[in-house]
Amino acid sequence: MNFLSTRGGAPPVSLSAAIAAGLAPDGGLYVPARLPRFAPHEFDDCATLADVAGRLLAPFFADDALAAHLPAICAEAFTFAAPLRALATPDDFVLELFHGPTAAFKDFGARFLAATLARLPRAAATLTILVATSGDTGAAVAAAFHRRPGVRVVILYPDGRVAPRQAHQLGCFGDNVRALRVAGSFDDCQRLVKQALADRALAARVPLAAANSISLGRLLPQMAYYAEAALAHWRAQSTLLHFVVPTGNLGNALACVLARACGLPIGRIALATNANRTLADFFAGGDFAPRASVATLANAMDVGDPSNFERLRWLHPDAAALRREFIVASIDDAAIAATLRARHARHGEVFCPHTAAAVCLLERLRRDGVDGAWAVAATAHPAKFDRIVEPLIGAAVPVPPALAELLARPSAAQSLPADYAALRDALAAD
Numbered sequence: 001m002n003f004l005s006t007r008g009g010a011p012p013v014s015l016s017a018a019i020a021a022g023l024a025p026d027g028g029l030y031v032p033a034r035l036p037r038f039a040p041h042e043f044d045d046c047a048t049l050a051d052v053a054g055r056l057l058a059p060f061f062a063d064d065a066l067a068a069h070l071p072a073i074c075a076e077a078f079t080f081a082a083p084l085r086a087l088a089t090p091d092d093f094v095l096e097l098f099h100g101p102t103a104a105f106k107d108f109g110a111r112f113l114a115a116t117l118a119r120l121p122r123a124a125a126t127l128t129i130l131v132a133t134s135g136d137t138g139a140a141v142a143a144a145f146h147r148r149p150g151v152r153v154v155i156l157y158p159d160g161r162v163a164p165r166q167a168h169q170l171g172c173f174g175d176n177v178r179a180l181r182v183a184g185s186f187d188d189c190q191r192l193v194k195q196a197l198a199d200r201a202l203a204a205r206v207p208l209a210a211a212n213s214i215s216l217g218r219l220l221p222q223m224a225y226y227a228e229a230a231l232a233h234w235r236a237q238s239t240l241l242h243f244v245v246p247t248g249n250l251g252n253a254l255a256c257v258l259a260r261a262c263g264l265p266i267g268r269i270a271l272a273t274n275a276n277r278t279l280a281d282f283f284a285g286g287d288f289a290p291r292a293s294v295a296t297l298a299n300a301m302d303v304g305d306p307s308n309f310e311r312l313r314w315l316h317p318d319a320a321a322l323r324r325e326f327i328v329a330s331i332d333d334a335a336i337a338a339t340l341r342a343r344h345a346r347h348g349e350v351f352c353p354h355t356a357a358a359v360c361l362l363e364r365l366r367r368d369g370v371d372g373a374w375a376v377a378a379t380a381h382p383a384k385f386d387r388i389v390e391p392l393i394g395a396a397v398p399v400p401p402a403l404a405e406l407l408a409r410p411s412a413a414q415s416l417p418a419d420y421a422a423l424r425d426a427l428a429a430d
């Protein structure tokens, strides 16, 4: 399959080329030339998440040099489960996406991208994977590429705006992973990475690749867990499974949207953002107006300019139709905190603040009389956000073993001003 730019000004490229390039040369995002259409029974013989991923992604890999490697890539990336569990409230579920090495859903995409890049032909020079993170991406990418030969990872994160345990994770890998804490916001980090990727003089000396949520190598595999959950529900109940997705850059949500567009038995899709209102204001009828991000309890969603919006517009070119297609709500910190407190007090349930935003939206939909089976994408383990969650629920959150192992390692980061010249010098220095 070929991949095209959302802006229509770039030649079609293969999947390998689209993954290697990150951004299309016209500044757009790569999207598949067409979407495959599956019927649920085509997955009947898929026993594992890796099997579902292999079947679902095969059309996207068709004709590409990587096609023969797809089963091995899936086996390497999908080594942990994404269980669908019932909540205490009837017909409500959580899709737990936090059982990977860094306890957030981004492990799926980062591991798939790493397994893919390892199988692409590459120049002799060390490839630098540059990643801006609002907290969880950096750790997932670091874990996925840690000690892989021929690559180094440079992480930029907003100093003081990530949770202490997130910061610890970012700095605990060492070896080929370097963490830079930037005196600025996540949007500053993202801007610096974009500037570096567009700097041809730098690229001639330091080969660079991106690993942000615009990467197809992260986006496509995320469809698999929505597919698996919806297929399991379809087999058991013969009804569509609806989803609420906590949303920042729209990477995770877009995977759900794409899986539905490929014929998977997914019903309605609701997006819960935090107090960063860019998406909510657009869906309420306003312009799409990117703005500076504000800091919230759900920091991995502190995004003022959701980068995958361009892909959503490509799928739904008509703005009015797009607004009708999705439920979008902005959930502020007070509502996130109240949801965390109340779900724990009433049901003994504990979520991360991002997941809590989605649970809050689901509760609102239920109050409005929305029925059917709904699953909330649980994007991170609550133990990653202990300083927020524990005081609210008044109880300790047990740390999963993979996270405990990372927290036991020493951690170090270098500081960087939010200034491109400083980043360029840091990248060229070694």
Ligand SMILES: *Cc1c(COP(=O)(O)O)cnc(C)c1O
Residues within 6 Å of the ligand: 104, 105, 106, 135, 136, 137, 213, 246, 247, 248, 249, 250, 251, 252, 253, 300, 301, 352, 354, 355, 379, 380
């Ligand atoms: C990254 C992240 C999100 C937001 O995902 P997007 O793909 O950026 O929309 C939500 N929750 C957690 C825990 C995250 O790490």
